[in-house]
Amino acid sequence: MLMQDWxxxxxIVGCGNTLQTDDGFGPAVISxxxxxxxxxxxxxxxxxxxxxxxxxxxxxxxxITVKKMVILDIMDFGGRPGEITRVTPDLLAPGAYTDPHSWxxxxxxxxxxxxxDIIIFGCQPESxxxxxxxxxxxxxxxxxxxxxxxxxxxxxxxxxxxxxxxxGTTITSQRDLHRERGGRGQEA
Amino acid sequence: xxxxxxxxxxxRHEGHTKLVLRVNDEGIIERGDWLSLTPVRGIEKLAIGKSxxxxxxxxxxxxxxxxxxxxxxxIEAMEGSIGCEIPDDAYLLRIILQCANRVSSHALHNIxxxxxxxxxxxxxHINPFTAExxxxxxxxxxxxxxxxxxxxxxxxxxxxxxxxxxxxxxMYKNITPRAKSKLFDLAKEGxxxxxxxxxxxxxVFKDWNxxxxxxxxxxxxVEKTERFGSHIQGYMATDPLYGSSNxxxxxxxxxxxxxxxxxxxWYMGEQEITLDDPNYPNHATTPAGxxxxxxxxACTAVPMYDGQPVEVGPRARLxxxxxxxxxxxxxxxxxxxxxxxxxxxxxxxxIDAIDTSGSVLADEIPQGDGSLGWAANEAPRxxxxxxxxxxxxxxxxxxxxxPTTWNFPTCSRALEGAPWQLAEVIVRAYDPCVSCATxxxxxxxxxxxxxxxxxx
Numbered sequence: 001m002l003m004q005d006w007x008x009x010x011x012i013v014g015c016g017n018t019l020q021t022d023d024g025f026g027p028a029v030i031s032x033x034x035x036x037x038x039x040x041x042x043x044x045x046x047x048x049x050x051x052x053x054x055x056x057x058x059x060x061x062x063x064i065t066v067k068k069m070v071i072l073d074i075m076d077f078g079g080r081p082g083e084i085t086r087v088t089p090d091l092l093a094p095g096a097y098t099d100p101h102s103w104x105x106x107x108x109x110x111x112x113x114x115x116x117d118i119i120i121f122g123c124q125p126e127s128x129x130x131x132x133x134x135x136x137x138x139x140x141x142x143x144x145x146x147x148x149x150x151x152x153x154x155x156x157x158x159x160x161x162x163x164x165x166x167x168g169t170t171i172t173s174q175r176d177l178h179r180e181r182g183g184r185g186q187e188a
Numbered sequence: 189x190x191x192x193x194x195x196x197x198x199x200r201h202e203g204h205t206k207l208v209l210r211v212n213d214e215g216i217i218e219r220g221d222w223l224s225l226t227p228v229r230g231i232e233k234l235a236i237g238k239s240x241x242x243x244x245x246x247x248x249x250x251x252x253x254x255x256x257x258x259x260x261x262x263i264e265a266m267e268g269s270i271g272c273e274i275p276d277d278a279y280l281l282r283i284i285l286q287c288a289n290r291v292s293s294h295a296l297h298n299i300x301x302x303x304x305x306x307x308x309x310x311x312x313h314i315n316p317f318t319a320e321x322x323x324x325x326x327x328x329x330x331x332x333x334x335x336x337x338x339x340x341x342x343x344x345x346x347x348x349x350x351x352x353x354x355x356x357x358x359m360y361k362n363i364t365p366r367a368k369s370k371l372f373d374l375a376k377e378g379x380x381x382x383x384x385x386x387x388x389x390x391x392v393f394k395d396w397n398x399x400x401x402x403x404x405x406x407x408x409x410v411e412k413t414e415r416f417g418s419h420i421q422g423y424m425a426t427d428p429l430y431g432s433s434n435x436x437x438x439x440x441x442x443x444x445x446x447x448x449x450x451x452x453x454w455y456m457g458e459q460e461i462t463l464d465d466p467n468y469p470n471h472a473t474t475p476a477g478x479x480x481x482x483x484x485x486a487c488t489a490v491p492m493y494d495g496q497p498v499e500v501g502p503r504a505r506l507x508x509x510x511x512x513x514x515x516x517x518x519x520x521x522x523x524x525x526x527x528x529x530x531x532x533x534x535x536x537x538x539i540d541a542i543d544t545s546g547s548v549l550a551d552e553i554p555q556g557d558g559s560l561g562w563a564a565n566e567a568p569r570x571x572x573x574x575x576x577x578x579x580x581x582x583x584x585x586x587x588x589x590x591p592t593t594w595n596f597p598t599c600s601r602a603l604e605g606a607p608w609q610l611a612e613v614i615v616r617a618y619d620p621c622v623s624c625a626t627x628x629x630x631x632x633x634x635x636x637x638x639x640x641x642x643x644x
Contacts, residue, residue, distance in 0.1 A: 005335075005339060006335045006338055006339050006342075006348075017249060018249050019234065019246065019249045019250070027350075045347075045348070045349070046347055046349065046350060047349055048249060048252050048255065048349050048350050049249075049251070049252025050252035050253065050255070050349045051252075053252070053253070053296060054252075054338065054348070054349055130234070131234075133234055133238065133242075133246070
């Protein structure tokens with residue numbers, strides 16, 4: 001993909017804080033997606049905690065061509081840990097994506113939904129306590145519980161299906177992310 | 189007779205804070221306490237025992253606003269501890285990241301500040317989301333500056349928000365000639381927009397400064413005071429653009445000049461709120477009769493440099509390195525705007541100097557003997573100091589002294605003499621970013637741990 005512009009026709013965005021166990025679900029799914037070769041019109045983005053102000057408010061204001069944005073996050077909908085639900089912004093409780101700056105766009109996703117098709121895959125968390133981060137694994141960046149970890153491949157399939165990509169039932173990594181990470185400029 | 193008013197929560201900044209203000213009969217602040225209510229970040233505890241590569245990634249996640257600054261400061265603190273010099277081309281890439289981070293942050297802050305300001309020559313507060321001109325063009329320019337900065341950050345950093353390309357020892361990858369060309373185009377476009385934007389924003393802040401009355405956003409007008417938002421504390425900055433570390437031949441920050449005191453020893457004791465105002469914007473004043481207890485509620489320790497609070501951020505950088513001398517809240521706002529063009533010029537110089545075929549990783553990466561290393565990164569909001577001790581590749585000790593932690597006590601002093609209804613204008617001038625400012629260790633003057641807020 002040509003990473004020359006901030007937006008793409010289809011965006012898959014992972015939200016959450018990796019330091020709070022299952023809240024790292026969204027970024028963990030993005031990490032898996034980045035190992036795949038995807039069409040150039042799809043951009044995957046680990047938004048961490050920055051989705052509202054780095055992305056949603058900008059998309060809502062800018063002249064953009066984003067047709068669809070798929071958001072991956074945890075969501076407490078009373079399911080089993082690791083269960084995934086699909087919702088649209090109109091079903092979200094008020095304040096679900098309130099900008100931390102309280103700058104006026106109280107519900108940036110709802111504003112954005114007027115011009116971009118937004119789908120949210122919410123994963124029921126088991127724990128959002130401070131992560132018990134593994135001291136030994138240098139490469140590990142995500143510390144989700146087993147039940148949520150098992151939901152990651154399914155979330156990858158669901159997100160890709162939303163943007164018209166079918167990787168089949170088995171997805172194999174096409175890159176070693178550790179060696180490939182960074183230097184997006186290689187592709188620019 | 190003094191009264192006490194509490195503004196809670198304060199708005200249009202990152203994190204949760206409140207103001208506890210003791211005011212005189214005219215509503216002028218005699219003593220102001222601005223304090224963080226954000227839960228502790230816990231990074232110091234989480235990092236112990238992790239690899240030196242892992243810890244900066246963890247610290248980049250303590251806040252969703254300044255991950256680039258924390259990544260760079262964290263990595264360079266590790267490099268400072270193990271004594272690892274990085275190749276020149278890696279340093280140039282980090283310079284570009286630094287510039288991108290600062291432009292993005294300053295532009296975001298413009299949106300947060302503008303609602304307190306007036307369209308020059310009118311009594312109309314600026315609504316940055318209006319579709320009407322001339323504000324619409326300003327808003328689109330701000331958005332374009334953010335897009336340019338975030339795209340540059342993504343190209344160099346690998347990820348636009350939590351950069352994955354920087355690593356202990358340099359960078360994972362250099363950029364391609366094509367990426368260099370793309371970055372140059374972005375920086376050139378940005379530099380032209382930045383000059384135009386800087387001039388507009390400075391006009392807006394000067395207009396506010398010259399007005400006899402003002403209000404917070406759409407609130408009621410009150411009379412302003414002279415030297416609004418001034419203080420007599422010192423400045424702390426390590427570089428006009430990037431920062432300093434213990435590996436420098438001539439370091440610009442000194443750990444032995446830093447002390448930290450308990451909030452108990454610095455903030456006001458228990459107060460009864462005796463003044464409220466239902467007409468204050470957002471109904472944010474706490475009803476009279478309630479209690480406030482700043483020294484118990486504050487979630488940050490109070491860092492001192494040479495025994496006193498200091499101001500960090502754009503004005504500190506300009507005052508220490510460019511002889512800038514404008515005081516008050518608007519002096520700080522104007523200094524921030526003056527950094528736009530510097531960022532793009534520095535970015536262009538760094539892009540021009542990069543050898544895209546050069547190595548960006550040190551030949552040898554020592555594993556550390558437990559020595560203290562530190563890096564003071566000049567983050568958008570001010571000096572972001574990370575300190576670390578690394579032994580055999582593992583973090584033994586890690587601490588963050590982040591910009592808003594430095595600015596909390598200084599800004600509290602700057603509140604004195606201002607009408608309480610405008611206190612938030614002063615707070616916003618500091619561009620608070622509170623999440624990462626809230627940490628768990630509290631030490632006394634001898635740097636002994638005297639309190640610890642444990643994460644349950």
